Amino acid sequence: MTIATAISTFSVLDEVAIADFAASIRGQVIRPDDPEYDGARAVWNGMIDKYPDLIARCTGTADVVAAVNFARQQNVGIAVRGNGHNVAGNAVRDGGLVTDLSLMKGIQVNPSKRTASAQPGVRWGELDVETQRYGLVTPGGEVSTTGIAGYTLAGGMGLLHRKWGLACDNLLSAEVVTANGEVVRASITEHPDLYWAIRGGGGNFGIVTWFEFQLHQLGPKVFTSMVIHPVAEAAAVLRGWEAFTRQAPDEVTSEAALWRMPPSPDFPPEWRDLPVVMTNTVYAGPVEEGERAVQALRELGARFST
Ligand SMILES: Cc1cc2nc3c(=O)[nH]c(=O)nc-3n(C[C@H](O)[C@H](O)[C@H](O)COP(=O)(O)OP(=O)(O)OC[C@H]3O[C@@H](n4cnc5c(N)ncnc54)[C@H](O)[C@@H]3O)c2cc1C
Numbered sequence: 001m002t003i004a005t006a007i008s009t010f011s012v013l014d015e016v017a018i019a020d021f022a023a024s025i026r027g028q029v030i031r032p033d034d035p036e037y038d039g040a041r042a043v044w045n046g047m048i049d050k051y052p053d054l055i056a057r058c059t060g061t062a063d064v065v066a067a068v069n070f071a072r073q074q075n076v077g078i079a080v081r082g083n084g085h086n087v088a089g090n091a092v093r094d095g096g097l098v099t100d101l102s103l104m105k106g107i108q109v110n111p112s113k114r115t116a117s118a119q120p121g122v123r124w125g126e127l128d129v130e131t132q133r134y135g136l137v138t139p140g141g142e143v144s145t146t147g148i149a150g151y152t153l154a155g156g157m158g159l160l161h162r163k164w165g166l167a168c169d170n171l172l173s174a175e176v177v178t179a180n181g182e183v184v185r186a187s188i189t190e191h192p193d194l195y196w197a198i199r200g201g202g203g204n205f206g207i208v209t210w211f212e213f214q215l216h217q218l219g220p221k222v223f224t225s226m227v228i229h230p231v232a233e234a235a236a237v238l239r240g241w242e243a244f245t246r247q248a249p250d251e252v253t254s255e256a257a258l259w260r261m262p263p264s265p266d267f268p269p270e271w272r273d274l275p276v277v278m279t280n281t282v283y284a285g286p287v288e289e290g291e292r293a294v295q296a297l298r299e300l301g302a303r304f305s306t
Pocket residue numbers: 003004044079080081082083084085086087090091101120140141142143146147148149150151152153154155156157158202203204206207208209
């Protein structure tokens with residue numbers, strides 16, 4: 001089965017088979033003439049402009065199995081869409097079928113086991129809201145609107161990774177629909193080769209319909225620091241930041257970036273559109289400890305703000 005391809009393969013699809021497929025799923029099958037089509041084929045990167053033959057908006061594992069079986073029987077390629085944040089636009093394709101999982105938003109937290117199960121349409125901010133009810137977290141994305149699915153399958157590097165690793169390091173198990181339409185569980189003991197592959201190998205090994213994550217205690221208050229300096233301070237700030245990160249405890253995850261301030265009304269007019277150097281840091285532990293651990297970084301060079 002082709003999970004995603006950049007090659008344009010428009011197909012002549014069997015109308016009866018499409019009607020049978022559409023009638024067999026709880027979700028919706030969208031075709032190029034439907035009013036929802038343009039919205040449904042759009043992804044986060046607005047430069048991506050692809051035209052699938054069909055988009056299947058799945059509502060559960062059974063719909064995903066039906067989509068995989070339909071595509072295999074009709075010999076059409078599949079693209080899989082979690083939340084469509086992949087910048088290369090791999091969640092959509094020209095021709096063939098997009099299996100859109102963005103409506104699959106189930107989340108279940110087990111606070112006593114410190115685990116959470118989530119479906120592939122969930123975004124990081126949505127998972128955080130549910131796990132934070134118990135003061136628990138799994139290492140996720142820096143932007144709360146990115147999808148958990150594509151992120152975890154590709155590794156997933158966020159602002160808790162020095163303490164608890166990448167998102168894929170915290171994936172305990174997954175429910176996967178394979179190319180022949182079977183539903184299997186992948187974990188350290190079940191299909192361990194598949195489990196190895198989906199932890200960083202991207203979305204090429206089947207369609208993941210449930211993710212089970214390890215949770216850790218953190219929050220609801222977390223110490224974070226963002227310091228923005230004029231770009232003239234870059235050499236001093238980056239040298240100081242490098243020295244700081246060499247000795248920082250594992251609770252500290254910090255990144256430095258050369259950036260241009262957005263021309264946004266969220267910032268004072270004198271800062272807008274200026275080149276800057278910034279550090280962005282999270283402390284995975286008690287807030288007071290974080291303040292002490294990150295103080296040296298906050299004192300580096302002239303700055304705009306903290
Ligand atoms: C604003 C923004 C911030 C970001 N921040 C970070 C960050 O902090 N750290 C980081 O590591 N990355 C970051 N990324 C990259 C992000 O992790 C990827 O774009 C990721 O693919 C998003 O997940 P998604 O479910 O939306 O992916 P999609 O675009 O839907 O899919 C991406 C790929 O995964 C496959 N896929 C998706 N779901 C499944 C599934 N259930 N089963 C099998 N294959 C699937 C798709 O076929 C496609 O090939 C960011 C991206 C954006 C746009």
